[in-house]
Amino acid sequence: MGANLTREETAARARAIHIEHQRVSVDVCDAEDLSQPTYPVDTTITLTTSEPETWLDYQGDAVTAVLVDGQPRAIEFDGARIRLRDLPTGVPCVIDVQGASRYSRSGEGMHRFRDPVDGETYLYTQYEPADARRVFPCFEQPDIKPHFTFELTGPSGWQLLSNQPEVSRQPVGNGMDHVTFAPTPPLSTYLTCLVAGPYHRVDGQWASRRGDVELAWLCRASLAQYLDTEELLRITTSGLDHLDVVFGDYVWGKYHQVMVPEYNLGAMENPGLVTYTEGYVFRSPATPAQHQARANTILHEMSHMWFGDLVTPRWWSDLWLKESFAEFMGAHLSKEAAGFDDAWLNFTGGRKARAHVADSMPTTHPIVADITDLEAAKNNFDAITYSKGASALTQLVHYVGLESFFAGCRLYFERHAYGNATLTDFLAALTETSGRDLQSWADAWLKTRGHDELTADVLESGGLLETLSIRRGPGPMDDGTRPHATTIGLYDLVDGRLQLRARHDVLIEADATEVPGVAGQPVPAAILPNDTDQTFVRVRLDDGSRQALLSHISDLEPLVRATSWAALFSDVRDTGLHVADYVAAVIQHGPLEDRTGTLAALIGHVEDALERFVPDDAELAERWRDTCRAVAQDSEPGSMRQLQWAKAHIRAAALAPSDVTWILNGELAGLRLTDDLRWLAWQSLAVQGRVSADDLDGALAADDTAAGRVAHLRAWYSRPEQSLKQQAWDRAHVVDGETNDDVDALLDGIFAPGQESLTEVFAEPYFASLPDVWRDHPIEIARRLVLGGFPTDVAHLGRARTWLDENPAAPPALRRLVIECEAELRVAAHVRRANGCRGADSGAVAGLDRGQATSFDLGAVGT
Structure with a gap:
């Protein structure tokens, strides 16, 4: 028994049970009273079973009644399952369960949020993969899909929403309404949803082939000024127009989309009521890449x-x-x-x-x-x-x-x-429409792990090509080979610029595939397999191509630049390219990059490399910091280029200490000083010990919003005092203490850039507390504590390995997280050693080779 559910036991339950309908009634009338931790729930399930015994999944606070066909039954509830015995078999029966469920602060189940701006309360549910059981008793598995009828009781001035349209609303006294929604089509529990609160709402309409569909975008009232609904509705209607043709009729009745606070995910595809992180409500100017990323998520959920x-x-x-x-x-x-x-x-x-x-x-x-x-x-x-x-x-x-x-x-x-x-089932349909046997493709691509590596092999004579072959080899953790339909780009240096000579389409099905029609041509300055990113491979550059890219990558077209930068950073991680050479290339070419998404990736890679791979190279960090400042100052005032480089400078100033109050004082002409930008600067100053408590409290007074409070928390604990770090550690680990966003902020503050020496003290309690953390906290909070608290100094590699060796029976999901953190620390150790970084040859790092950096005995990972 317990909260975990296995594939075998749920499959057996699905074979035994057929559910016709489930009614769920939830009462949130007392939600605004934060002293009330629970809310009443009543559910009625009509089912037929072939087995007299089964269970309902429920992680509520209490079960107050269980009835079968109207007759009370003994309550057998262990906190995760409600045992049902002596059910009639072969005939329909009705099960009614009444209970009390807990409001959540972890983003799981029914999340409750109080807006500090206006004191309003907002609710939403989030279930995937299995948190509907936190809200109502159910059969929590995707292959049991009843028709649901939801009823929601709450304040009459609130938006009260579910997957389907509202069909009735009745006043029940004291300013409360009881709303009943239309029955859903068959639906898995994890896809059901409830939203309640005084959300700001903007309506729209989409003309589908079957008729008009009601659209709406919602957010907290205090964020209404930032909700760019014209753009959001444009993306929604254009996506639905397209999918209505290529996939068929939209069948979910309405299409509401809600930005919700303290969300664990980017979004969730609840049919008819999609929920999104408030990170997509842009309080500050957003780059084209950020707008595209938001559109990507909207259209992802729509699909x-x-x-x-x-x-x-x-x-x-x-x-x-x-x-x-x-x-x-x-x-x-x-x-x-x-x-x-x-x-x-x-x-x-x-x-x-x-x-x-x-x-x-x-x-x-x-x-x-x-x-x-x-x-x-x-x-x-x-x-x-x-x-x-x-x-x-x-x-x-x-x-x-x-x-x-x-x-x-x-x-x-x-x-x-x-x-x-x-x-x-899917392969059968696609085989029928394409006329191709797709089983071998599926076996190669979907049922193997790892990825192939492509390398260009050149046989030349007198500077001319005799043959050019693309060698396919296994990458790390690879257990198969795959066919690749891709392109090979040949590039020449012409008048000091790297230019495309020819692009060849190739189908790589063997360990070596010869590129036809190139014999007798001059050897190219650069040979780039998969240059237009047609497949999923690791491209291993030859020395000549790598050097050509380092000097001339900005000459290439945007997509080729992106694939080439990816190959170069992979070389950094694999020690084929020194960090200093990579950073020098970004310093040379980054200021010329006009694609905001590519530039964001480059800046992120440099920051990652400086912090994790060469943390003691102060000269390189200072060079990067000063470059960011210079480019920001030289950029067009108010441009996205200026904003991206100014943010990069602020972050770099935390790694290579430098005062950024000149930005806070408005000395960068044209830069809009938004609240988000100010907080970034305050955190950079906090890391350096250049702010006081009064400074940060004053910043909070100027932005006393939900986002401002989280940013204040992050900056507060980014200060270098050891006592503050300990205080943040203790707060983050209190069971049923901080919210999901606050736990992230606390950990971000503890492990702020450049403060490795201050966090040494937490390595021992981190590993000692892992079993308790995983057992006592909701999984979303536990994941944050495991990932965010992992010690980042390579000196702790041996400690991590020891914990894994000594805890083979730890929950597989926990072991997986620790193994992944340990693997990334091994990569950092390997790169540090290759770059001559101080301390990289100490302790457990000594003797590390490339194979050790990328492999590990999985033990009981269970993935």
């Missing part, structure tokens, strides 16, 4: 209305059947429907780059993962499932053609609408 909501994976092993597809469609629709031409460019430099790191981890897994239980499912919402899966789909689309791909999708939706499906 889920079909992939995931209409047809749902049977179990979390097929999580990719919705997430990889939605990730692909988010980028595809951003370009094709919403008009963001850099969508795939930003995907390459950001999300795909993170997938490469994840796929080099010892915990990497196939896109179709073996998920045995819910804890493993939680950890598999990762870059492999999302971004590597989307990259694989780009290969599939190249293989079968876009029209055949969409035709296969439509056939899949028609066959399995409102039900559950598997990889086999």
Whole structure:
């Protein structure tokens, strides 16, 4: 028994039970009274079972009544499951459960938030993969899909929303209304949703092929001034127009979208009521890349209305059947429907780059993962499932053609609408529409872990090519080889500039594939496999190509620049390129970069390298800091270029201490001093010990908002006093203490850049407390504490390895997080040693080689 659920036990329950309908009534009339930790819930389930005994999942505060066909039953509730015995079999029966559920501050279940600006209370639910049971008793698994009827009682002045349209509203006294919503189509529990509060709302309408659909965007009232609803409605209607054609009819009745506070995710695809992080409400000027990233998320969730909501994976092993597809469609629709031409460019430099790191981890897994239980499912919402899966789909689309791909999708939706499906079901539909046998493709791309590496092999004579071959080899943690339909770019130096000579389409199906038609040509200055990013591979550059890129990368077209920068930073991580050489290249070419997404990735890579890989290279950090300042000062006043480089300078000033009050004082002409920019500067000054408590309290008084309070907390504990660090550590670890956002802020403050020596003291309590942290905290808080508290000094590699060796029976999901942190620390140690960084040869780091940096005995990881 317990809170975890296994694939085997839920599959057995699904075979035994058929649910016709579930009514859920939730009462949030007392939500504004923060002294009330719970709210009443009543649910009625009509089902037929072939087994006399089963259980309901529920993680509420109390169960007050259980009735079967109107007759009271003994309550058997252990905090996670309600045991049901002696049920009638083979005939419908009605189960009614009454209980009290707890409001959440972790972003799981029914989250309650009090807005410091106006004192208003806001509620929303978040369930995936299995937190509906925190709100109401249910059968918490994706392959049990009843019709739901939700009822919600709350203040009459509030927005009271669920997945389906409201069908009745009755006053119940004391300024409260009871709202009943239309029954849902068959729906998995994790996709149901409730939203309540005095949300600001802007309505719209979309003309579908079946008729008009009600649209709405909502946010907290105090953020209404920042909600750019014209743009948000444009993206919504353009995406729905496109999907209505390529996927088929939208069936969920309405389409409401809500920005919600203290959200754990980017967004969630609840049909008819999509929720998003408030990070997409831009309080400050946003770059084109940030606007595109938001559009990507909106269109990703919209694609889920079909992939995931209409047809749902049977179990979390097929999580990719919705997430990889939605990730692909988010980028595809951003370009094709919403008009963001850099969508795939930003995907390459950001999300795909993170997938490469994840796929080099010892915990990497196939896109179709073996998920045995819910804890493993939680950890598999990762870059492999999302971004590597989307990259694989780009290969599939190249293989079968876009029209055949969409035709296969439509056939899949028609066959399995409102039900559950598997990889086999999807491949069957796509095989039928494309005429291709896709099993071998699926075996190669979806059922193996790791990724291939492509390297150009040149045989030359007298400066002329005899042959050019592309060698395919296994990457780290790789257990298969894959076909690759991609391009090979040949580049020459012409009048001091790197120019494309020719681009060759190749299909790589063997360990070595010869590029045709190049014999007798001059040897190119650079040979770039996968230069237009058609596939998911690690490109290993030859020395000549690497040097050509370091000197001339800004000459290339935007997408080739993005793929080339990714290859260069991979070289840094693999010690094929010194950090100083990479930073020098960014200093040379970064100021010329006009794509905000690529520039953001470059700045992030330099910051990562300076902080983790060469933390003692003060001269390099100072050179980077001064470059950022110079470029910001030379940029057009008020431009996005100026803003990006000014932010980079503020962050760099924390690593290479430098006063940034000149920015706070408005000395950078044209730069708009928003609250977010001010807080960034205050944190930089706090790290350096250049602010007082009064300074930070004054900054909070000027921005006493939810975002301002989190930023104040982060800056407050970024100061270098050891007593403050200890105070933050203690606060973050209080059970049922801080909110999810506050835990992040506390940990960010403790481990602020450049303060490694101050955090040594936390290594011992970190490892000693891991089992308690995982057991006592909600999983979202526990994940933050495990990831955010991991000691970042390479001296602790031995301590991390010892903990893993001594705790083989620790929960697999916990072990996975620690193993991934340890693996990244090994990469840092390896790069430090290769770059001659002080301390890199001490203790557990001595003798480390490249293989050790990228491999680890998984033990009981269970992924």
